[in-house]
Amino acid sequence: xxxxxxxxxxxxxxxxxxxxxxxxxxxxxxxxxxxxxxxxxxxxxxxxxxxxxxxxxxxxxxxxxxxxxxxxxxxxxxxxxxxxxxxxxxxxxxxxxxxxxxxxxxxxxxxxxxxxxxxxxxxxxxxxxxxxxxxxxxxxxxxxxxxxxxxxxxxxxxxxxxxxxxxxxxxxxxxxxxxxxxxxxxxxxxxxxxxxxxxxxxxxxxxxxxxxxxxxxxxxxxxxxxxxxxxxxxxxxxxxxxxxxxxxxxxxxxxxxxxxxxxxxxxxxxxxxxxxxxxxxxxxxxxxxxxxxxxxxxxxxxx
Amino acid sequence: xxxxxxxxxxxxxxxxxxxxxxxxxxxxxxxxxxxxxxxxxxxxxxxxxxxxxxxxxxxxxxxxxxxxxxxxxxxxxxxxxxxxxxxxxxxxxxxxxxxxxxxxxxxxxxxxxxxxxxxxxxxxxxxxxxxxxxxxxxxxxxxxxxxxxxxxxxxxxxxxxxxxxxxxxxxxxxxxxxxxxxxxxxxxxxxxxx
Numbered sequence: 001x002x003x004x005x006x007x008x009x010x011x012x013x014x015x016x017x018x019x020x021x022x023x024x025x026x027x028x029x030x031x032x033x034x035x036x037x038x039x040x041x042x043x044x045x046x047x048x049x050x051x052x053x054x055x056x057x058x059x060x061x062x063x064x065x066x067x068x069x070x071x072x073x074x075x076x077x078x079x080x081x082x083x084x085x086x087x088x089x090x091x092x093x094x095x096x097x098x099x100x101x102x103x104x105x106x107x108x109x110x111x112x113x114x115x116x117x118x119x120x121x122x123x124x125x126x127x128x129x130x131x132x133x134x135x136x137x138x139x140x141x142x143x144x145x146x147x148x149x150x151x152x153x154x155x156x157x158x159x160x161x162x163x164x165x166x167x168x169x170x171x172x173x174x175x176x177x178x179x180x181x182x183x184x185x186x187x188x189x190x191x192x193x194x195x196x197x198x199x200x201x202x203x204x205x206x207x208x209x210x211x212x213x214x215x216x217x218x219x220x221x222x223x224x225x226x227x228x229x230x231x232x233x234x235x236x237x238x239x240x241x242x243x244x245x246x247x248x249x250x251x252x253x254x255x256x257x258x259x260x261x262x263x264x265x266x267x268x269x270x271x272x273x274x275x276x277x278x279x280x281x282x283x284x285x286x287x288x289x290x291x292x293x294x295x296x297x298x299x300x301x302x303x
Numbered sequence: 304x305x306x307x308x309x310x311x312x313x314x315x316x317x318x319x320x321x322x323x324x325x326x327x328x329x330x331x332x333x334x335x336x337x338x339x340x341x342x343x344x345x346x347x348x349x350x351x352x353x354x355x356x357x358x359x360x361x362x363x364x365x366x367x368x369x370x371x372x373x374x375x376x377x378x379x380x381x382x383x384x385x386x387x388x389x390x391x392x393x394x395x396x397x398x399x400x401x402x403x404x405x406x407x408x409x410x411x412x413x414x415x416x417x418x419x420x421x422x423x424x425x426x427x428x429x430x431x432x433x434x435x436x437x438x439x440x441x442x443x444x445x446x447x448x449x450x451x452x453x454x455x456x457x458x459x460x461x462x463x464x465x466x467x468x469x470x471x472x473x474x475x476x477x478x479x480x481x482x483x484x485x486x487x488x489x490x491x492x493x494x495x496x497x
Binding site: 010011018021027044047048086106107132133239261266269 | 313314318319354358359384395396397412417419423424425438439
């Protein structure tokens with residue numbers, strides 16, 4: 001399957017450019033959580049630009065409790081064999097051995113995910129030591145920049161996975177993008193204070209002041225259940241969306257998946273959004289934030 | 304000369320292409336609907352997932368208008384997935400995946416492998432040595448008699464042109480070098496002068 005290319009010995013794999021390059025390719029698309037090959041095919045048929053292979057969607061992880069770990073490699077390999085689009089998989093925060101296993105399986109992206117139970121309460125994975133790109137969740141700009149300084153090639157809002165409730169993702173996107181807007185207005189002396197406040201490396205803060213954007217693409221995850229949710233995230237400034245429980249916990253997954261794909265592309269076109277939102281059946285029930293006590297919130301995992 | 308370049312923005316790396324064109328002082332607009340296609344002199348088709356784009360080309364009603372514009376001579380530049388969409392033959396694609404058959408090449412989707420095999424390297428091209436970024440890249444396995452090879456690595460074609468159609472298996476929008484975009488813009492201005 002893999003073909004070696006050598007051009008005067010100057011060919012390089014696993015570089016930052018190659019890692020961030022795949023994140024660029026996923027823009028304007030929908031990455032769907034799937035738990036088996038059948039769901040992966042439904043996702044690909046609906047126009048997903050990638051799938052996230054995992055044993056249980058976040059809503060079930062939340063319901064079941066206990067320790068949530070990396071998925072069985074056999075299940076990930078079955079999904080890899082069933083679709084052409086990129087396949088992502090989740091490792092626990094700080095669990096670099098799970099990440100090594102996923103890399104050896106040749107997954108296209110590793111999600112160091114708060115949806116799984118953290119394996120290390122102090123350290124995230126050193127993502128520079130891998131050839132596979134990583135995506136990490138963030139609730140604010142400081143967290144995003146710390147993950148980028150560890151080598152993440154893509155940042156997603158954490159939102160609150162498995163709730164079907166978009167409110168936390170909106171909070172995180174507004175926080176990240178709002179602070180970016182403020183930093184572009186700051187003078188050079190104020191950037192030191194920003195770096196201190198965000199607990200983030202100064203050079204990354206200075207770079208944002210210059211470019212006005214994050215160093216890597218910013219996607220939305222955590223709570224998207226409808227085409228309108230996806231378009232809301234995109235209009236707020238996300239560049240793609242992850243949909244976890246929202247599709248396969250709904251009444252009729254295939255049409256909902258397709259509708260969310262169209263809504264993500266045509267996110268500013270209310271007429272298209274109205275058309276694709278019609279007759280989709282019942283969305284996942286969802287959970288209000290006041291129904292989840294603090295200790296059960298996934299977004300608080302990671303630092 | 305003022306040219307209006309459209310960047311197909313259904314899915315994929317369209318933003319990076321727009322930035323690359325902006326660095327040349329060239330205006331571009333994102334194309335998601337048939338109405339947006341009408342005003343453009345040329346179309347850039349970015350990388351992304353060709354199966355996703357193929358479906359969105361259908362649902363947005365863009366497939367047929369783009370096919371007509373290409374056959375009436377509109378310059379078009381496809382990179383990676385965009386090249387797959389332009390090819391006359393796609394190997395290892397989805398059975399329901401549609402392509403424009405605008406350039407006589409056979410391409411194999413993801414033939415360079417998964418992301419672990421993605422790479423960057425020097426490509427010899429007609430505009431000189433170019434830093435090529437290959438992401439889960441397709442391979443050009445056959446080049447028709449009327450197709451010019453403009454770039455290659457180890458004698459393998461990676462940049463090809465047939466008339467108004469330019470195609471690359473790599474991502475010129477990711478290397479911070481706008482020479483190939485400049486070449487595409489000149490194809491468009493030359494066409495407009497005629």
